[in-house]
Amino acid sequence: MGRLPNFVTHLECSETGREYAPGRKYNLSDSGKPLLVRYDLAALGKALSKRDLAGRRSGGFWRYAEFLPVAAPENRISLGEVETPLIALDRIGRDLGLPDGRLLVKDEGRLPTGSFKARGLALAVSMAKELGVTDLAMPTNGNAGAALAAYASRAGLTSTVLCPADTPEINLSEIEAQGATVLRVNGLINDCGKLVGEGRSARGWFDVSTLKEPYRIEGKKTMGLELAEQLGWRLPDAIFYPTGGGTGLIGMWKAFDELERLGWIGSERPKMIAVQASGCAPIVKAWEAGEEHAPLWQDAHTVAAGIRVPVAIGDFLILRAVRESGGFAIAVDDERILAARDEVARREGLLLCPEGAATFAAWLAALDRGWLQPEAEVVLFNCATGLKYPLPTVTRSLDRNRPVDWASLTNRDA
Ligand SMILES: *Cc1c(COP(=O)(O)O)cnc(C)c1O
Numbered sequence: 061m062g063r064l065p066n067f068v069t070h071l072e073c074s075e076t077g078r079e080y081a082p083g084r085k086y087n088l089s090d091s092g093k094p095l096l097v098r099y100d101l102a103a104l105g106k107a108l109s110k111r112d113l114a115g116r117r118s119g120g121f122w123r124y125a126e127f128l129p130v131a132a133p134e135n136r137i138s139l140g141e142v143e144t145p146l147i148a149l150d151r152i153g154r155d156l157g158l159p160d161g162r163l164l165v166k167d168e169g170r171l172p173t174g175s176f177k178a179r180g181l182a183l184a185v186s187m188a189k190e191l192g193v194t195d196l197a198m199p200t201n202g203n204a205g206a207a208l209a210a211y212a213s214r215a216g217l218t219s220t221v222l223c224p225a226d227t228p229e230i231n232l233s234e235i236e237a238q239g240a241t242v243l244r245v246n247g248l249i250n251d252c253g254k255l256v257g258e259g260r261s262a263r264g265w266f267d268v269s270t271l272k273e274p275y276r277i278e279g280k281k282t283m284g285l286e287l288a289e290q291l292g293w294r295l296p297d298a299i300f301y302p303t304g305g306g307t308g309l310i311g312m313w314k315a316f317d318e319l320e321r322l323g324w325i326g327s328e329r330p331k332m333i334a335v336q337a338s339g340c341a342p343i344v345k346a347w348e349a350g351e352e353h354a355p356l357w358q359d360a361h362t363v364a365a366g367i368r369v370p371v372a373i374g375d376f377l378i379l380r381a382v383r384e385s386g387g388f389a390i391a392v393d394d395e396r397i398l399a400a401r402d403e404v405a406r407r408e409g410l411l412l413c414p415e416g417a418a419t420f421a422a423w424l425a426a427l428d429r430g431w432l433q434p435e436a437e438v439v440l441f442n443c444a445t446g447l448k449y450p451l452p453t454v455t456r457s458l459d460r461n462r463p464v465d466w467a468s469l470t471n472r473d474a
Contacts, residue, residue: 065107141179163423164440197256209242219239222252296330298437299439301334301441309382342370342375344389354375
């Protein structure tokens with residue numbers, strides 16, 4: 061069987077720059093930091109052009125094969141990935157006097173398993189298969205576990221998923237249904253992560269926690285490639301990213317760097333804006349304090365389960381990207397998150413997940429504080445389908461056996 065184009069040269073410690081040979085199983089570097097995959101970009105640029113890419117019509121993020129580490133076609137595990145759309149919130153924009161097309165949502169809820177975790181886990185599972193790893197495990201707040209379960213089952217690998225006990229029921233059920241062993245843990249995601257770490261030696265698990273293996277970030281990087289291509293190989297003025305472990309933010313930052321080295325974009329960058337919930341905002345606190353690392357956040361709580369991450373191993377990489385881009389970190393409370401979800405759903409017909417709604421609430425807050433020009437071209441990330449989350453209860457009813465009081469049937473906004 062043929063091989064996919066592969067330009068990986070080595071892996072590199074994100075802190076010390078120490079190099080590691082490709083083609084082996086890795087978790088963290090020797091200094092306990094995330095490893096980043098490096099490519100021969102000069103050779104990649106000779107083998108692939110923007111026009112070649114434009115000719116590839118299907119395949120979702122696998123269209124960017126040259127930017128990815130999988131070498132053998134049979135190891136590419138796919139569930140029918142799609143390019144996710146950019147949806148303009150023009151009705152809301154017009155309310156605020158903005159020109160059309162300035163406020164865009166990249167709707168990642170269209171991916172397999174209903175969240176952008178599919179990008180990272182498709183790559184992690186494909187590489188696990190390629191490197192002969194069979195037994196995968198991770199801590200998760202839900203969506204990552206669902207994507208791991210689905211892609212691992214598709215690859216014929218086993219997976220074990222540890223979730224905080226109060227993880228949304230739908231996530232627990234989808235993980236179970238898609239073939240993983242799922243366990244509720246009486247703690248938060250970092251407590252689950254500690255148990256997965258112990259299971260590495262006790263059970264021989266391979267740890268696919270956020271940034272604790274090198275390939276999820278390569279999958280998330282494709283959000284940056286896809287966004288640049290969708291905008292005609294340029295970048296927006298600002299990206300609002302709901303930040304938990306930060307894989308996507310770090311991954312997009314890496315994508316932009318690779319594109320610039322290829323000469324496909326210039327040195328301009330969007331402001332990278334890390335959005336967190338007020339009940340769990342370690343990155344915001346560290347950004348405000350000018351720190352390089354973000355200590356564990358106590359008593360983390362928020363309705364936006366995907367960003368309830370009290371401590372992130374890639375904290376310094378998130379903060380570096382935010383600062384180098386001239387961006388900022390900002391927290392919004394649950395009340396504003398739910399109000400934002402309601403407003404976008406009612407005004408635009410787009411049902412965001414709470415984490416995605418947090419980016420809209422943060423955009424409003426940033427305009428309020430004068431941190432962003434209203435006419436800036438902005439991309440908000442909606443990371444999962446809103447259908448995975450508890451939704452409002454319906455209480456109104458009609459009794460078909462009684463006379464209907466038609467005059468009382470007013471529209472909600474009337
Ligand atoms: C995982 C997740 C996030 C956070 O993503 P990171 O890249 O880990 O910061 C945000 N929203 C949703 C819905 C998620 O599942």
